[in-house]
Every structure is written in C-alpha cells, then in structure tokens.
Amino acid sequence: MRRSIIRYRFVLTALLGPGVAFSAIIPAPLAQTERESAALDALFAKLKSAPDETAARAITDQIWLYWTTPADPDLATRMRDVLMLRQQADFPAVIAALDDIVADYPTYAEAWNQRATIYYLLSNYDQSMADIEKVLEFEPRHFGALVGRAVMYKNQGKEALALRDMAAALAIHPFLAERALFPELLEDVTRI
Numbered sequence: 001m002r003r004s005i006i007r008y009r010f011v012l013t014a015l016l017g018p019g020v021a022f023s024a025i026i027p028a029p030l031a032q033t034e035r036e037s038a039a040l041d042a043l044f045a046k047l048k049s050a051p052d053e054t055a056a057r058a059i060t061d062q063i064w065l066y067w068t069t070p071a072d073p074d075l076a077t078r079m080r081d082v083l084m085l086r087q088q089a090d091f092p093a094v095i096a097a098l099d100d101i102v103a104d105y106p107t108y109a110e111a112w113n114q115r116a117t118i119y120y121l122l123s124n125y126d127q128s129m130a131d132i133e134k135v136l137e138f139e140p141r142h143f144g145a146l147v148g149r150a151v152m153y154k155n156q157g158k159e160a161l162a163l164r165d166m167a168a169a170l171a172i173h174p175f176l177a178e179r180a181l182f183p184e185l186l187e188d189v190t191r192i
Contacts, residue, residue, distance in 0.1 A: 040066055044141055047173055056175035067110045067139075075105055082114060094118050102134075109139035116148060125152050143173040151181065 043063050050056035068083065070076050078101055085094045099114040105111060116131035129152060135145040150165035166182050179185050 027175070036066060036071070044172065048171075050175060053175045054172065060173065067113075067142075070105075070108060070110070072105070073110065079110070079114075082111075086114070086118075091118050091122060109135045109136050109137075109142060111144055112138070113142060116145065120148060120152070125156075128152065141172050143169040143176065146172070147176060147178045151178065154181065 002142060013039045016192070040063065043059055043066075047056060047063065050059055068079060070079060078097065082094055082097050083102070085097060095115060097120055098111050098118070101108065101111040102115065112131045112134040116135060117126045117127035119131060129149060132145045133151045135142050139145075146165045146169035150162045150169065153159075153162035163182060163184065166176075166178065166185055169176055170179060170185065
C-alpha cells in the first residue's frame, strides 16, 4: 500500500491538493459567497501567470482551501469528517459519506472529486472516470480532476486523450509536477 501511495503521489497531490493529500490538518470552513467566486477567479488568473513553481504552489494551496471548505456549515462539517476518514484510510466509510454528500449536494464538485480519488485508489477506474466527469461539469478548472483522468487515460494506452487532458490542466496550472509523466509536454507550451 505504501509503495502505491508513493508511486502515485503526484496524482494524489493533483487530485487532493498538497495540504489535503499528505496532511492531517483540516482547515475551518470559509464563507462561500459571490466574493469567493471572484476570489477563485482571481486565484486562477494568478495561477495561470505565476512566475515560478513556488508562487504557483502558494496559489494552488489557496484554491484547494476554497474547494475543500464549503460555506454551508453542514456540508463543511461533513467534508471535514470525510477528510479525517481519508487520513485513517477508511475507504468504505469515505465512499459512504461521499455518496451521501453527492446525493444531498449534487453540484458540489469537490465531493465528486474526493470520491473519484478514492475510486482511483481502489483501482475502480470506470467509477473514478464517471465522477471526474461530474467534477468537470461543476468546476471545469479542476486541474486535479484533469490530471487524474489524464493519468488513467495514459495507463489505458489512450495517449491522445491523456495528452488532451494534461494540456488542459497545464493551461490552468502551468507548474503541475505531473507534466513529467508526459515528456512530450516538458516544453513550456502553456505560455505560447
């Protein structure tokens, strides 16, 4: 298990965010308002033009904070519980909790993303792909979901689809570490 987590650390970091993927710290909920949407738009604009990896990482951490800390108090509590269960690797409980969340909050993209990640870890790629579709329906800028799908496509030998998704993710976040999995994209093609 440890070997597979290390092997897929790039994917996990992209799907979950660096603070969520490897940290036991779960932030308090942020107020989700029109200002938050504007803040996310501003963060994505900054990310796209980040001067270096360090700046991009700081911006990415802020984006993940918005994604994983919804304004609705009930949803925020439930997501905090999900993230704590993830830390314990209690995947059946995580899936059950996320099933309930997506039933109650069907447009909350991060619940779909978290469930897609768990399905990926359980090698249920069809379900992971289906959940990624929902993530991208509600948050088309979700670079983590794009990277996750790109890696699954690459593992399935669907190179054109993998490159499409990775290029789309890099257009949003030019400093993704997963770029290294795609040598044909190692040049700085996102800044053309």
